[in-house]
Amino acid sequence: NAGVTQTPKFQVLKTGQSMTLQCAQDMNHNSMYWYRQDPGMGLRLIYYSASEGTTDKGEVPNGYNVSRLNKREFSLRLESAAPSQTSVYFCASSEGVSVYSNQPQHFGDGTRLSIL
Amino acid sequence: AQKITQTQPGMFVQEKEAVTLDCTYDTSDQSYGLFWYKQPSSGEMIFLIYQGSYDEQNATEGRYSLNFQKARKSANLVISASQLGDSAMYFCATNTQISSGSARQLTFGSGTQLTVLP
Numbered sequence: 131n132a133g134v135t136q137t138p139k140f141q142v143l144k145t146g147q148s149m150t151l152q153c154a155q156d157m158n159h160n161s162m163y164w165y166r167q168d169p170g171m172g173l174r175l176i177y178y179s180a181s182e183g184t185t186d187k188g189e190v191p192n193g194y195n196v197s198r199l200n201k202r203e204f205s206l207r208l209e210s211a212a213p214s215q216t217s218v219y220f221c222a223s224s225e226g227v228s229v230y231s232n233q234p235q236h237f238g239d240g241t242r243l244s245i246l
Numbered sequence: 247a248q249k250i251t252q253t254q255p256g257m258f259v260q261e262k263e264a265v266t267l268d269c270t271y272d273t274s275d276q277s278y279g280l281f282w283y284k285q286p287s288s289g290e291m292i293f294l295i296y297q298g299s300y301d302e303q304n305a306t307e308g309r310y311s312l313n314f315q316k317a318r319k320s321a322n323l324v325i326s327a328s329q330l331g332d333s334a335m336y337f338c339a340t341n342t343q344i345s346s347g348s349a350r351q352l353t354f355g356s357g358t359q360l361t362v363l364p
Contacts, residue, residue, distance in 0.1 A: 163351070170356065171354075171356060172250070172339070172353075172354025173291075173354050175351045188351055189351070217305075218289065220291060222352075224293075234281055234296050235352060237283075237290065239288075239289065239290045
């Protein structure tokens with residue numbers, strides 16, 4: 131059972147470079163999420179996708195863009211990386227017909243991103 | 247706005263003993279969910295247990311149980327018969343709407359680092 135798969139697991143970028151973090155889930159979940167986790171803090175929501183074809187901003191969306199490519203895949207793009215975006219990024223998905231439910235979210239293993 | 251408070255930055259427990267990790271929350275929502283996640287040193291986030299605000303019985307999942315006291319707005323995690331593999335960071339979270347009619351997001355506490363001693 132793969133669950134939620136994130137690639138890459140590690141990445142080092144220089145300030146100003148761009149990159150895309152990939153996420154795919156095989157649980158047929160409708161809703162997908164991107165979070166960042168900084169030292170000493172819980173996760174903070176960047177963007178989410180309630181269903182295929184829709185995306186919305188979370189708590190900390192500045193500097194990021196997302197694409198819900200299909201039901202399985204949800205990518206996160208940093209257009210011009212900044213040191214403040216050094217973090218661990220988690221993708222998650224949840225079951226149920228919509229994000230209005232109280233279903234738990236299932237997480238990928240995370241991407242450790244460093245911006246120099 | 248949602249707020250989750252975990253007042254214990256670190257906890258120690260002897261192997262095979264029970265431990266309670268505290269969590270209080272602040273919400274004006276009538277319907278909400280409470281979640282506990284485990285994050286071992288390897289970094290992945292592992293879902294442990296869920297309690298719905300309208301559930302009358304406390305949730306249980308194997309050695310994990312959730313002591314839910316709605317009036318006190320607390321949702322403490324109880325781990326029975328601790329094992330060395332339980333050493334990890336534990337996060338409490340609640341599922342709240344970002345704005346009226348929007349999706350629910352998880353709001354996390356700052357976590358409790360649990361160390362199980364042999």
